[in-house]
Amino acid sequence: MQSSGVSRRSVLLGAAGGAGLAVLGGTAHARPPRPLHVVVATNEPWGTYHVQPLLGEAARRGWRLTQLVPDLSEIEPGEPVPVATPEQVRHADLLVVTGAGEWPVRCAERFSRLPLAVSSLAYLGPAEAELAHRLRRRLKWITSSSPAEGRAFASYLGTHRKIQVVGSPQTDDLPERRPEPGVVLVATSVTRPDGTGGAAPGTEVLLESAERLAAEGKHILVGLHPREDRSLWDRYEISDVPTVRASARAEACIGIPGTVFPLIAAVGTPLVGVTDPALRVPDYLLDVCSSTIADAARAVPAVTGARLPDARTLADAVGPVGGSAARLLGAWRLAALGGKPVHHGNHVGGEQVA
Numbered sequence: 001m002q003s004s005g006v007s008r009r010s011v012l013l014g015a016a017g018g019a020g021l022a023v024l025g026g027t028a029h030a031r032p033p034r035p036l037h038v039v040v041a042t043n044e045p046w047g048t049y050h051v052q053p054l055l056g057e058a059a060r061r062g063w064r065l066t067q068l069v070p071d072l073s074e075i076e077p078g079e080p081v082p083v084a085t086p087e088q089v090r091h092a093d094l095l096v097v098t099g100a101g102e103w104p105v106r107c108a109e110r111f112s113r114l115p116l117a118v119s120s121l122a123y124l125g126p127a128e129a130e131l132a133h134r135l136r137r138r139l140k141w142i143t144s145s146s147p148a149e150g151r152a153f154a155s156y157l158g159t160h161r162k163i164q165v166v167g168s169p170q171t172d173d174l175p176e177r178r179p180e181p182g183v184v185l186v187a188t189s190v191t192r193p194d195g196t197g198g199a200a201p202g203t204e205v206l207l208e209s210a211e212r213l214a215a216e217g218k219h220i221l222v223g224l225h226p227r228e229d230r231s232l233w234d235r236y237e238i239s240d241v242p243t244v245r246a247s248a249r250a251e252a253c254i255g256i257p258g259t260v261f262p263l264i265a266a267v268g269t270p271l272v273g274v275t276d277p278a279l280r281v282p283d284y285l286l287d288v289c290s291s292t293i294a295d296a297a298r299a300v301p302a303v304t305g306a307r308l309p310d311a312r313t314l315a316d317a318v319g320p321v322g323g324s325a326a327r328l329l330g331a332w333r334l335a336a337l338g339g340k341p342v343h344h345g346n347h348v349g350g351e352q353v354a
Contacts, residue, residue: 035062036093036336039084039111042067042121043101046074048081049226050098050121053169055080057325066092068107086110094336098122100129100157108135117141117335119328120153122259125280128158141335143328146262146319148284164331167324170263174321175248177268184218184303185247185269186210187255188225188233202256202276207232209254209274209299216300221246225258252306254299257285257292262317270306272299284317 038058040051051067058065066082066089069075075083086107095114097104098121108116116138139161144150145168154163186206210220210233220236223243230238239246247253247264254272255261256279261271265288273289286292290306293299308314320327 035064036333037064037066037091038094038096038332038336039066039068039089039092039107039114040096040098041104041107042097043099043104043124045070045103047226048075048079048083051081053172054325054329057169057329061329063329068103070103094332096332097135099124100132100135102131105131105134108138115141115335115338117143117332118157119332120144120149123149123282123285124153124156126152126155126282127280129156132156132158141331143331144319145324146284146317148262148282148287148316149319152282152284165319166327166331167320167322168263168318169325169328170242170244170260171266171318171321172324174267175245177248179251179269180219180249181251182217182219183221183250184213185221185223185239185243185250185253185255185264186233186236187223187243187247187253187258187260187264189256189258202274202279203232205276205294205296206254206256206274208296209293210236212296212299213254213303218303221250223247223253223255223260252290252303254303257281257289261285262288262314265308265314266318266321268308270308272302272306287313288317 042050046069048067051065054065064082066084068086068089069083071085072083092111092114094117095108095111096117096119097108098119118135118139118141120143135157136159139157139159142153142157142159142161142163143166144153144163145166147165150163150165154160188206189203214220214236222233222236222238223246224230224233224238243260244263244267247267247269250269252270252272253264255274257273257275258281261273262285264271271289273286273292275292275294288309290308291302293302
């Protein structure tokens with residue numbers, strides 16, 4: 001198990017090359033002739049947490065980054081991500097949609113004259129989305145975090161178009177792993193649906209698993225999903241830092257598989273996935289797990305024996321580490337300015353999927 005950020009990064013990048021997995025290399029530092037205004041619409045209309053990791057790179061470039069929301073009813077005071085309704089947008093250079101849900105498709109049709117980029121900022125199921133056909137004629141610029149995510153995203157969009165792999169901005173500053181004896185991270189999902197998005201099955205098994213682990217003397221550290229009900233977990237230590245950073249403290253992590261799973265594995269913390277017959281996630285999120293359980297009675301032995309996946313599987317699921325926000329915004333810049341997608345073999349999709 002790699003505990004050093006440098007050695008872990010070397011393993012990830014080396015494995016990506018050895019496996020023939022293509023990533024969009026380099027970082028884009030050149031400023032456009034003027035700062036860009038990029039508007040973003042996500043499948044979770046008011047859920048701004050997937051856009052927030054991009055704010056630093058956008059500020060460095062002098063860009064305006066605005067998330068489109070139907071109204072301001074779900075926006076809390078002090079929200080760091082700039083938001084606006086479509087009616088409030090007077091000028092923009094690029095629309096980015098992160099999925100083919102009802103809200104991003106509505107925004108794409110409203111801003112039909114804007115250049116369009118489609119970027120995966122969170123996992124989506126591999127089944128073709130019902131509304132994907134309403135985006136397909138405009139699909140040109142598509143990005144994903146990793147080769148594995150790119151393959152799932154292509155299926156979700158129902159396309160064979162090339163997808164640029166840029167990495168996840170959340171891996172740009174991976175913490176150094178320093179596991180504390182007996183600490184187990186519980187990565188929650190969402191118990192109840194609300195206006196910003198749906199719920200994930202499996203919470204009852206996860207809650208019982210945490211109880212069994214605590215009864216065995218484990219210290220439970222909870223990484224809350226931004227929309228999770230905090231009161232369900234307040235008997236344990238709730239991390240005051242993001243889940244990826246919290247995972248550096250843990251000997252292992254157990255949770256409902258989600259976007260954060262490959263990132264936790266990139267930190268070097270092994271994972272146990274809690275599954276449910278009603279849960280539908282891409283296979284690559286399960287592949288980074290040491291094991292999966294659907295019964296809390298298996299939680300203690302599964303966590304005790306948890307191991308990291310092999311380097312090839314890890315690289316396929318994580319993608320390139322370091323400089324990912326710059327690569328993503330570099331792709332958006334080219335899309336906004338009418339450039340051609342830069343492939344150089346750095347893509348997944350069609351017949352060239354590794």
